[in-house]
Amino acid sequence: MYIDPIIKGIEISDIRKIHERLSAYKNVINMTIGEPDTDAPQKVKEAIAYHALNSPIKYSPVGGMPELREKIAKFYNEKFGGNYNKDNVLVTVGSTEGLSSTLKTILAEDDEVLIPTPAYVGYEPLIRVARAKTIFMDLEENNFILTEKILEKYITSKTKLIILTYPNNPSGITLPKEEMIKIVKFLKDKEIYLLSDEIYASIAFEKFTSFAKYYNELKEQLIVVNGFSKSHSMTGHRLGYTLANEKLQAQIKKISQYTVTSASTLSQYGAIAALDYCSDTTELSEIYKKRVYYFVEELEKLGFKCLKPKGAFYVFATYKTIDKFKNVGSFDFILDLLEKTELAIIPGITFQVEGYVRFSIVHDLPVLEEAIARLKKYIESK
Amino acid sequence: MYIDPIIKGIEISDIRKIHERLSAYKNVINMTIGEPDTDAPQKVKEAIAYHALNSPIKYSPVGGMPELREKIAKFYNEKFGGNYNKDNVLVTVGSTEGLSSTLKTILAEDDEVLIPTPAYVGYEPLIRVARAKTIFMDLEENNFILTEKILEKYITSKTKLIILTYPNNPSGITLPKEEMIKIVKFLKDKEIYLLSDEIYASIAFEKFTSFAKYYNELKEQLIVVNGFSKSHSMTGHRLGYTLANEKLQAQIKKISQYTVTSASTLSQYGAIAALDYCSDTTELSEIYKKRVYYFVEELEKLGFKCLKPKGAFYVFATYKTIDKFKNVGSFDFILDLLEKTELAIIPGITFQVEGYVRFSIVHDLPVLEEAIARLKKYIESK
Known part of the structure; x- marks a missing residue:
C-alpha cells in the first residue's frame, strides 16, 4: 500500500x-x-490538579485561551522587550506543533531554509515534508558564530526562511548582540522569514537578547517559537506558543486547528499558573x-x-x-x-x-x- | 510575505x-x-489530579505509553471484535491529529478521497493541504445509505482513500451490517485505504458494528480513528488514537513525532483511568x-x-x-x-x-x- x-x-x-x-x-x-x-513548579502542579477536579475541561478556543495569550504577550514584552498583544500569540501543542504549523504555512516546494550548524534535529524532517530544502550553514571556521557576512553568502533567490536557535541546542551558545543587530538590518524588508526558536531563552547564564526586541523592524518576517517544556519543566504537558504578526497568525491558526484542534485546556491552566507565579526562572x-x-x-x-x-x-x-x-x-x-x-x-x-x-x-x-x-x-x- | x-x-x-x-x-x-x-467521569478527573501532583509528567514515549496502547487494543478487541495489539495503536492529540498525521502519510498529489455526504467538515481541509482532492458522494436519493454499488460508481484509478464516519456527524446514522460486509469484500485487495472514523462509536443507541471487526480482511488498508473526547467527555484533554497495521503505524508515528512530539502525558493517565473504570458507556x-x-x-x-x-x-x-x-x-x-x-x-x-x-x-x-x-x-x- x-x-x-x-x-x-x-x-x-x-x-x-x-x-x-x-x-x-x-x-x-x-x-x-x-x-x-x-520537576514542574509546585504551583503549576496544584493549579492543574485543581482545575482537573473543579473546572469543566472543554475545548479551548482555537489558538489558545485569550487569558493565556494575553499573559504570554505581556511576559514577552516585559522580559524580552517585545511589542506583542494577545492576537500575536498562538498557543500550540508544545513548540513542536508551533514549528510544524508555521513551516507548513510559509514553505513551498523547492524553497530553501537556512540553518546554522550545529542544528537541532527536528527542523529538517518538517522542512522535507513541506517539499522544501534545508541548507545547513557550516560555521565551524568562525567558532560557530553566525555573522551577517556568512548569512549573505548563503542567501539565494530561493531562500524563504532562516531558522535560528539561541540559546542553541546542542551547544548552548547565543548570538552576540552586535551580530543580531546587523542580521536584523540585513533581513529587514527582504522577502525572507526569520524563525527564532527561543525554547531555551528562560535558561540563560547571562542576559539573553531575544529577537522579539526587533519585532518592530521585522514585523512581517519574524516568528518566535517558545513554550513551557524547558522553562518550567513541563515537557509532558505539551504546551508551546508562537509570536508573529496577526495576519500571519490567522493563517497558521487554521493549520493548527485542522491539525490538532487546540492544545490541552488543562495544560493551558498550568501555563497560566507558570506565568502568574513562576515567571522568574x-x-x-x-x-x-x-x-x-x-x-x-x-x-x-x-x-x-x-x-x-x-x-x-x-x-x-x-x-x-x-x-x-x-x-x-x-x-x-x-x-x-x-x-x-x-x-x-x-x-x-x-x-x-x-x-x-x-x-x-x-x-x-x-x-x-x-x-x-x-x-x-x-x-x-x- | x-x-x-x-x-x-x-x-x-x-x-x-x-x-x-x-x-x-x-x-x-x-x-x-x-x-x-x-462532564468527564469522576474517576478520570481524580486520576488526572492525582498524577498532576504525584507523578513526574515527562515526555511520553512517542506514539503513546505502552500501557495505554495495550489497554486501547484490548478495549477495541473486546468491545468491537478487533484483532489488535499495542503496536497497532498510535496515541494522538485528539482524533484530529490522528486524522491529520494519517492523511499526510498516505495521500499524494491528485489522489482522490471519497466521502459520503453529509460529511464532517474537518476532512476536506486536511485533504486539500495534502494536495489531494475530495470527492463527495451524494447519497440523498438512497436515504443517505452508502452501498457497494454506489461506491463502485465513484471509484477511479485515482481513488486512494475512502473516509466513513459512523455513527455519523452530522446525522447519527450508521451503515447496515450487510452493506458493510459487501463494502469490505469489494475493497479487499484493492489499492485503496479505508479510514473509519469511529469517534462516536461509544455513544450508540443500538448495537454498533465497527470496521475493526473486519481488520483481518482489510489488514493493509484499514485505519480506525477514535478517541476519548466524545466517549468520556474529555474534549479539552486532547486524546485520541488510531488503529492500523504495524508497518503503516510506524510511518504515521514519524509524522506524529515531528508534528506534536506526543500527546499530553497527563491526558494519557486520564485515558488509562477511563478504560480501567469507565469503559462501559x-x-x-x-x-x-x-x-x-x-x-x-x-x-x-x-x-x-x-x-x-x-x-x-x-x-x-x-x-x-x-x-x-x-x-x-x-x-x-x-x-x-x-x-x-x-x-x-x-x-x-x-x-x-x-x-x-x-x-x-x-x-x-x-x-x-x-x-x-x-x-x-x-x-x-x-
Whole structure:
C-alpha cells in the first residue's frame, strides 16, 4: 500500500535510536535526552490538579485561551522587550506543533531554509515534508558564530526562511548582540522569514537578547517559537506558543486547528499558573549554570574543547583536540564509549557537525562527577 | 510575505463563524457545537489530579505509553471484535491529529478521497493541504445509505482513500451490517485505504458494528480513528488514537513525532483511568438516546423529516418537507432562525447537503423543549 516516499525516507532520529539501545545496559548514565530532570513548579502542579477536579475541561478556543495569550504577550514584552498583544500569540501543542504549523504555512516546494550548524534535529524532517530544502550553514571556521557576512553568502533567490536557535541546542551558545543587530538590518524588508526558536531563552547564564526586541523592524518576517517544556519543566504537558504578526497568525491558526484542534485546556491552566507565579526562572538557570560550568571545566581538563554555553542544558564538545581520537567519527566515538563505560551521549553528526559530541546536563553533580570519571578512564584506556 | 495559497484558501469553518456571531445575542440556545455537555467521569478527573501532583509528567514515549496502547487494543478487541495489539495503536492529540498525521502519510498529489455526504467538515481541509482532492458522494436519493454499488460508481484509478464516519456527524446514522460486509469484500485487495472514523462509536443507541471487526480482511488498508473526547467527555484533554497495521503505524508515528512530539502525558493517565473504570458507556448513550429520540419526535411533529440517529448526539433534519421553507437555502434558514428566535444551529450545506440543518443535542430536556417551542413559533410566524 502507498506511503508517502518523503515520509518513508525520514529516519527515526539518532537520538531515539541510541535511546533504544540503552535498555541493554544496566548501569547507564543517560546524557542523551533533552528533558529537564527538574520537576514542574509546585504551583503549576496544584493549579492543574485543581482545575482537573473543579473546572469543566472543554475545548479551548482555537489558538489558545485569550487569558493565556494575553499573559504570554505581556511576559514577552516585559522580559524580552517585545511589542506583542494577545492576537500575536498562538498557543500550540508544545513548540513542536508551533514549528510544524508555521513551516507548513510559509514553505513551498523547492524553497530553501537556512540553518546554522550545529542544528537541532527536528527542523529538517518538517522542512522535507513541506517539499522544501534545508541548507545547513557550516560555521565551524568562525567558532560557530553566525555573522551577517556568512548569512549573505548563503542567501539565494530561493531562500524563504532562516531558522535560528539561541540559546542553541546542542551547544548552548547565543548570538552576540552586535551580530543580531546587523542580521536584523540585513533581513529587514527582504522577502525572507526569520524563525527564532527561543525554547531555551528562560535558561540563560547571562542576559539573553531575544529577537522579539526587533519585532518592530521585522514585523512581517519574524516568528518566535517558545513554550513551557524547558522553562518550567513541563515537557509532558505539551504546551508551546508562537509570536508573529496577526495576519500571519490567522493563517497558521487554521493549520493548527485542522491539525490538532487546540492544545490541552488543562495544560493551558498550568501555563497560566507558570506565568502568574513562576515567571522568574533565575533559580532554574542557576541550577543548570552551575552544572554546565562544572562539566565544561572538567571536560576541558580531559582535553576536550567546548563551545561556551550561555544557556540551555547542553555541552557541545570536540574530542579532536585529543590526539588519539582525532580521526574517529562521532558515531563510532559515542557507540564505543557507551559499550565500554555505559555513558550515553549524542554524536555531533546528528547535529551536522563531525568530531563533536553533545552531553545533556540533566543530572545533578554526583552523577556528573561519575560521568567525568568514566570519560577519564575511557580516554586513558585508549 | 508568502503564505501557502492552499492554506490561504481554506476558510474558517461555518460552525466557527456562526459560533462567533452568538455573542451578539443574549438568550441564545446554542445547538451548534459538537461538544458533550456532560462532564468527564469522576474517576478520570481524580486520576488526572492525582498524577498532576504525584507523578513526574515527562515526555511520553512517542506514539503513546505502552500501557495505554495495550489497554486501547484490548478495549477495541473486546468491545468491537478487533484483532489488535499495542503496536497497532498510535496515541494522538485528539482524533484530529490522528486524522491529520494519517492523511499526510498516505495521500499524494491528485489522489482522490471519497466521502459520503453529509460529511464532517474537518476532512476536506486536511485533504486539500495534502494536495489531494475530495470527492463527495451524494447519497440523498438512497436515504443517505452508502452501498457497494454506489461506491463502485465513484471509484477511479485515482481513488486512494475512502473516509466513513459512523455513527455519523452530522446525522447519527450508521451503515447496515450487510452493506458493510459487501463494502469490505469489494475493497479487499484493492489499492485503496479505508479510514473509519469511529469517534462516536461509544455513544450508540443500538448495537454498533465497527470496521475493526473486519481488520483481518482489510489488514493493509484499514485505519480506525477514535478517541476519548466524545466517549468520556474529555474534549479539552486532547486524546485520541488510531488503529492500523504495524508497518503503516510506524510511518504515521514519524509524522506524529515531528508534528506534536506526543500527546499530553497527563491526558494519557486520564485515558488509562477511563478504560480501567469507565469503559462501559451505556449510561452516557442512554442519556443521549433519550434526548435525541425526543428531539426527533418533536421535530417531526413540526413537519421536519429526520435521518434516524443510531448514535452520537446530532439530529440532521430537512425542512423541505415544510412547504413554506421548501426553497430556502440552509444558510439563510439558520441565520433567520437565529435572528428571530436566538436558536443557533448549523446549515446542512456545511456538510454538503442543502435543505437540511444539524441540531447538536448537547442540552438536557428542558432546554430541548424550549428549542422546540422556539422552532414552533418560528414556523408559525412565517
